[in-house]
Amino acid sequence: MQIDITLxxxxxxxxxxxxxxxxxxxxxxxxxVMVTALEHxxxxxxxxxxxxxxxxxxxxxxSQGERVITGGERNAVKIAGFDRDNSPYxxxxxxxxxxxxxxxxxxxxxxxxxxxxTAAAIYIAAMLNYRAVCSRIIEDxxxxxxxxxxxxxxxxxxxALCAGMMADELLQRTGNAELSDIAWSLRDLYLLxxxxxxxxxxxxxxxxxxxxxxxxGDIDYCLQCxxxxxxxxxxxxxxxxx
Amino acid sequence: MQIDITLxxxxxxxxxxxxxxxxxxxxxxxxxVMVTALEHxxxxxxxxxxxxxxxxxxxxxxSQGERVITGGERNAVKIAGFDRDNSPYxxxxxxxxxxxxxxxxxxxxxxxxxxxxTAAAIYIAAMLNYRAVCSRIIEDxxxxxxxxxxxxxxxxxxxALCAGMMADELLQRTGNAELSDIAWSLRDLYLLxxxxxxxxxxxxxxxxxxxxxxxxGDIDYCLQCxxxxxxxxxxxxxxxxx
Numbered sequence: 001m002q003i004d005i006t007l008x009x010x011x012x013x014x015x016x017x018x019x020x021x022x023x024x025x026x027x028x029x030x031x032x033v034m035v036t037a038l039e040h041x042x043x044x045x046x047x048x049x050x051x052x053x054x055x056x057x058x059x060x061x062x063s064q065g066e067r068v069i070t071g072g073e074r075n076a077v078k079i080a081g082f083d084r085d086n087s088p089y090x091x092x093x094x095x096x097x098x099x100x101x102x103x104x105x106x107x108x109x110x111x112x113x114x115x116x117x118t119a120a121a122i123y124i125a126a127m128l129n130y131r132a133v134c135s136r137i138i139e140d141x142x143x144x145x146x147x148x149x150x151x152x153x154x155x156x157x158x159x160a161l162c163a164g165m166m167a168d169e170l171l172q173r174t175g176n177a178e179l180s181d182i183a184w185s186l187r188d189l190y191l192l193x194x195x196x197x198x199x200x201x202x203x204x205x206x207x208x209x210x211x212x213x214x215x216x217g218d219i220d221y222c223l224q225c226x227x228x229x230x231x232x233x234x235x236x237x238x239x240x241x242x
Numbered sequence: 243m244q245i246d247i248t249l250x251x252x253x254x255x256x257x258x259x260x261x262x263x264x265x266x267x268x269x270x271x272x273x274x275v276m277v278t279a280l281e282h283x284x285x286x287x288x289x290x291x292x293x294x295x296x297x298x299x300x301x302x303x304x305s306q307g308e309r310v311i312t313g314g315e316r317n318a319v320k321i322a323g324f325d326r327d328n329s330p331y332x333x334x335x336x337x338x339x340x341x342x343x344x345x346x347x348x349x350x351x352x353x354x355x356x357x358x359x360t361a362a363a364i365y366i367a368a369m370l371n372y373r374a375v376c377s378r379i380i381e382d383x384x385x386x387x388x389x390x391x392x393x394x395x396x397x398x399x400x401x402a403l404c405a406g407m408m409a410d411e412l413l414q415r416t417g418n419a420e421l422s423d424i425a426w427s428l429r430d431l432y433l434l435x436x437x438x439x440x441x442x443x444x445x446x447x448x449x450x451x452x453x454x455x456x457x458x459g460d461i462d463y464c465l466q467c468x469x470x471x472x473x474x475x476x477x478x479x480x481x482x483x484x
Contacts, residue, residue: 011252157423157426160427184445185431203423
């Protein structure tokens with residue numbers, strides 16, 4: 001099994017993911033939110049790039065009598081006119097969410113999913129469900145690329161650490177994986193920080209920005225490792241279920 | 243002083259380098275060769291992308307009575323029809339090199355120099371001269387981006403470690419640099435491997451490929467850290483002197 005890692009949507013060219021099992025990672029907070037929402041009753045998630053697409057899709061679903069919510073963020077805050085923001089804590093009310101379709105728009109995560117379209121299979125990964133996603137990848141028995149969403153097409157540390165953690169898990173469990181240079185490096189970086197993730201992340205710009213905006217609770221939630229076996233799958237229409 | 247690092251020519255978009263002091267790194271072996279050639283008498287280096295450009299330029303220089311050599315590699319080996327290959331050991335004969343222009347074509351290094359064209363200043367860096375390049379960068383007193391040439395537009399470990407080493411040097415000497423996420427990560431990776439660079443590099447694909455091709459001597463040479471104060475400068479016509 002070959003293991004590779006891309007660092008942003010821009011880095012995720014078709015050749016890096018074609019025919020592979022792919023896990024898309026956006027720890028703060030898109031993929032953490034996706035996993036949480038599906039755990040709490042959401043039936044299907046449709047990631048879209050623009051606010052306009054989201055509004056149009058919502059109108060279309062409502063006209064067909066479907067139950068739908070809109071959520072996400074721009075620059076970490078709730079989009080005007082959307083139902084919910086991008087905090088995992090906004091997706092834990094099962095009774096209100098049960099069976100609904102969640103139309104989601106975020107700054108980075110949706111681009112990374114789109115960039116992965118040549119993959120054989122696409123899973124949604126966060127620290128929350130990393131072990132379960134690794135199990136699915138091992139079952140697939142294909143080469144794998146872990147796709148970090150990054151931030152504005154640049155490397156962001158929390159996604160890189162999640163990818164490194166998954167590379168380490170896959171290496172340990174298969175015993176014979178072949179890692180690219182970046183996969184080895186991020187795995188070693190993860191091992192360096194594993195006993196104090198927050199200290200390692202204290203240099204991360206995104207981490208610090210979220211703290212400044214008052215999202216310490218979201219951070220703590222998203223840094224929980226392997227607490228759910230939910231493995232969201234992206235289908236050929238780019239809709240996510242799990 | 244802000245410190246950023248790009249991981250390949252493809253990663254080096256104009257916004258990452260504009261108005262900054264830039265150091266282009268290609269440890270195995272383009273920038274190591276450039277530093278060595280200038281140390282041993284070469285007057286000027288002209289990096290070109292294609293073999294055809296190199297041949298045309300050579301013909302033009304010769305017709306003007308200029309003394310010129312062609313050198314470089316494709317897939318690590320000497321290009322048919324060129325004077326020399328891409329081993330630093332091929333550029334140590336001062337008497338034959340003195341005053342000549344060196345037309346150079348390599349798979350990755352020349353692309354990274356081109357990608358840096360919006361920079362305020364471009365220097366050529368390798369492990370050989372990393373400390374001297376850092377001194378020049380500190381004198382410039384601008385924000386800096388360390389540009390790794392990478393390999394086929396992907397992260398390669400030896401360039402990343404050189405960049406991490408330079409980020410650490412700049413951080414220590416300025417005492418107040420602001421590092422991007424990738425700069426922090428590569429600096430930490432360098433600190434992890436610094437006492438045994440070869441063990442760290444043993445996972446690098448490029449390192450292993452070069453060993454397999456018989457270039458162990460070149461590797462040892464290129465891993466020498468801070469042994470020369472030669473700082474090659476790329477001018478506005480993309481010609482390199484120092």
